[in-house]
Amino acid sequence: MYKAKVYVTLKEGILDPQGAIIGKALDSLGYKNVGNVRVGKFIQLELEGTDKSKLNKQVDEMSHRLLSNPVIESYTFELGEE
Amino acid sequence: MRFGIVVFPGSNCEQDCYYxxxxxxxxxxxxxxxxxNLNGYDCIILPGGFSYGDYLRTGAVAKFSPVMDALVTFAExxxxxxxxxxxxxILLESGLLPGAMLRNKGLKFICKYVNVKVENTSTPFTTKTLRGEVLRIPIAHNEGNYYAEAGVLEDMNKNGQIILRYCDPHGDVTEEWNPNGSIENIAGITNKEGNVLGLMPHPERAMEEILGSEDGRKIFESIVSATSK
Incomplete structure (x- = not known):
């Protein structure tokens, strides 16, 4: 059994009002060294299969087709054996 | 003519459109x-609501509904x-229209009347409006902050695909009257061919003066006029 961890974030240059608010809140709590804050999504998938390179390709395809919207988001993922 | 209204799990404006x-x-x-099978329809409406609970992203799951392949063929x-x-x-997620939707700049769900300026009167959706006319139509959304890359925007402007922009009551398109932060105050766009329209305001909620405005009628009546030719 493999497990994929997919991270989806807004692309650079796209305004992230949620991240901006969190940044301000952290600043008001006294954490003055916090720079730009970006909020994203973390999606965890369990996958059946043994061929890691095939699974790698599949996760990439799924991330592109559904898990992210390529117009505004980018993604990275980790694939590991459980 | 015949309208068809697609109902997804979580749609909630289909009855207003029917009415x-x-x-x-x-x-x-x-x-x-x-x-x-979409034979026999002249215009298909994808109504408002929260298809599939807006899970993942708005419209992200609905684009894989069986009706969507038929809709692409219908539009083609x-x-x-x-x-x-x-x-x-849903039209953005499915690629029938360019761009994507982000969360409202103010992070709030906005439900109110807005003014939108008609930028192109030669589409099948706007022939009953006047160029520069200001329509008063309500919005109700959390993700209406339209975004498209600079190159895409340029093409859309060139092709007359930007149909509605948020404006003040006199038709001035200003940042102050942009409710959600959408790029270039965009409230509604068409595809290149002009037969697919997406808009955030709800024309079906502005059909009778007694309910506040009947400006939405102009969009519905334009469609009727276009399909009866």
């Missing part, structure tokens, strides 16, 4: 999202498609 079509004396029926053949609010979001 609007009925009000102007046209035939109308609901289309469950599992259907794949020149059929009229109008996506309102969540329907607009």
């Amino acid at each position: 609007a079509a009925h009000l102007i004396g046209e035939q109308v029926s609901y289309i469950w999202h599992h259907e794949t 053949k020149g059929g009229l498609v109008i996506g309102i609010c969540n329907g607009f979001q």
